[in-house]
Amino acid sequence: MSSALIDLFSDTKTRPTAAMRAAMANAEVGDERAGEDPTVRALEERGAVMLGKESAVYLPSGTMCNEIALAVHCRPGEAVICESGAHIVGFEAGGPGALAGVVLDPIPGSRGIFTAAQLTAHLRADNLQAPWQRLVSVENTTNLGGGAVWPLEELDAVARVAHEAGLATHMDGARLLNATVARGIGADEYARRYDSVWIDFSKGLGAPGGALLAGSRAFIREARRWQLRIGGAMRQSGIIAAACIYALDNNLPLLAVDHARARRLADGLAHLQGITIDAATVETNLVYFDIVTAAWNAKTLAEAALAQGVRLCPMGHRRMRAVTHLDIDDAGIERTLEVLKGLLASA
């Protein structure tokens, strides 16, 4: 058993390996902002194909992909329909309001997913008093929804309803590749009816940063204007783009291993006293559970686990999240179960 921290807080906690760092060190680079970085250009071209879109732009973060997409699709005062627990609602520092000037118009879904019927019911007829509904944004997989994968037919149906009503469609694909690996459905297929889509390299893929936003040529041209406007254009960023290319070449299939470990963790947690988990709902690398014993809450249990080398992520008073990723191995999962079993039994 190693004494290293078992960091299940997030899949953003991975550190670049020696091989990834070597790829970064050897990257051919240029002035990205001037379109002269060959590594960034190669990544953008590959990403556009992977996501089934005409064009793609490499940006520093997934948050910037969301903010720019909202700003390109919408005018200030317009409304973005999304699920109530969406990342754009609670985790982007109010960016949709501050940058795009939009209002968020959430639908309460189930595990972060809403249905085409719910969207139909949520659409407003012409009403001068209400903000114009302009965009429908979905998250695949869902983060607060527990890493749930959208059924492809539901994604298609939601997009059809949106387009028929004259709304644009956007997909937050922070963990889209987890969905792809879990279901064997291509990222391009998931995104086929979405006007814009992005993937993150700093989550399960294990790169130190960067995300790719894809869409039509006209959409990406406008996105590049926003990239310049908010300072998202970099210079020799081929150094980090090389890590992203390395991740696509080497780490993508390993997401399946993360999923298997999340499942093992969930199955083990289901046997412990004092917590509840619906292990069957764990489809990818996010494991949420609820603390039902009065002896612990999320904060106290996380502190006690950390003292024994296991870091968890409290997500509210009684809700906890554990995330598997490249830097978590089988022994880390078993040790986590052992630590939690001990703590919950001691209460």
Ligand SMILES: *Cc1c(COP(=O)(O)O)cnc(C)c1O
């Ligand atoms: C992490 C995350 C983001 C933001 O991505 P960053 O690269 O961390 O800025 C957006 N949406 C979802 C669903 C996420 O999980």
